[in-house]
Amino acid sequence: MRVAAGVEWAIHCCSLLAGIDDHEVLPGATLAELYELPPAYLAKQLQALSVTGIVDTTRGPAGGYRLARPAAEITMLDIVRAIEGEGRGFRCTEIRRRGQTAIDDDGAYPEPCGIAQHMWKAEDAWAAHLASVTVADLQRGAAEAVDRRQRELIDDWVAVNVRRRERMTG
Amino acid sequence: MRVAAGVEWAIHCCSLLAGIDDHEVLPGATLAELYELPPAYLAKQLQALSVTGIVDTTRGPAGGYRLARPAAEITMLDIVRAIEGEGRGFRCTEIRRRGQTAIDDDGAYPEPCGIAQHMWKAEDAWAAHLASVTVADLQRGAAEAVDRRQRELIDDWVAVNVRRRERMTG
DNA sequence: GTGGCAGTACTCGGATAACCTTTGTCCGAGTCTAAACGG
C-alpha cells in the first residue's frame, strides 16, 4: 500500500495556495524552488490537479496556479485521487472463479468475494478519513503548529513571489 | 495506494489452510494448481508468510504448508504486512525543512508534519479494519456465502490433496 | 525375518531475470507584456 511521492508535494502546494488571495497566482517553477523539488516533475503533479479541476491555471507571463474553489471545499482525498487515479487499491481477480473448483454458472457468484469486501471496506475507512480533512484544515493546522519564525518566512516569501492578476482566463 | 497482487493470493491460501486439520499439510504446488496461479511466484508469497511466522512449512515428501497458529489469531493485517512489508504507505520527506523558508533549528519541528499526521491516521483506520478481521472470520464467511456446490468441490479437492503428517518438524 | 543403509523423489528456499509503474526530463503550444513604429 504505497502512496506516490507526488501526493505529498501536491498537498503541500495546495495548502500553500490556500494562503494567497483569490486573484493571485503562483508559478510552478516558484513552488518548486520553495520546496527544492524538481520543477518539471512537480509541474506534472500540478497538471494532474489542473485536469481534475482542483487548481486553475493561467499561461503566459504573470501566469501560474491558484485553487479553483474555496480551500474548505477541497479535501485531502480529492488531491490523493487526482494524483493516484480513481481506481481501487485492491483489485479482486476473482480467484474463486478459476481452477477445478470453480462453477461455470455466473449466478453462483451474486456478491463480490468476501476478501475483496473486507479489503474495500478498509479502503473506505482510509478514504473517509482523508475526505474529512480539507485544505482549509491543513492551512489552519499549519498556521498553529508551525514555528512562528518559519511562518513569517513563508509569508514573506509568498508576498515576494505572488503574481497579481485582474482575472483568470483559465 | 496500490495493493500488491500477492496479497490476494496469500489471503485466499490462508483461508483455505484454515480448513485443514492441525497435523495436515498442503503443498504449494497443489495450492497453485487449485487457483491456477504461477507455482513459483505463489511459493514466494508463501515464503513471506513462513518468514513472518504465519504458516509453518515442512520439506520433503508429504511436506507443505499449514497455519502456524489458530485461524482466529491471524488477522488480515498480519498477512498484508507479511507480503507488503512493515513500512508505512505514506513517507514524509520533511518538505518543510527544505528550501529557503526552512529553519536550521531542529527544535523548531517538535511534531511530525501535519500532513503526515493525517495521512498516517487514515492508514491507521485502514489497518484497524484489517486487524479486526481474522482468517477464521474469512473462513466462516466463505462457508456461508459461497455457493454450496463450490463448497463441496473445494472440500473434496482438499480431502484428495491434503497430506497427513505425524508431526511438523519445522 | 529384520535392521541398517543408500538412492530417489518430492518439498521449500533463496538467487536470478522480465515487465510495468513510478519518477524524472525535455521541448513545443499558448499568452501576456512591452517596446517600437507610424499616424
Add this chain to the structure above:
DNA sequence: CCGTTTAGACTCGGACAAAGGTTATCCGAGTACTGCCAC
C-alpha cells in the same frame, strides 16, 4: 501624443527517457520414503 503592430519572454501542457519495485522463474538445499542388502 496615442493607437497598432510585432517581437519577445514567460507560462503551462503533453510527449519522451530512466529508475525502482513488483511480478515471474529457475535451480539448489533439505528431508522423508522406499527398496535393497547384509546379518
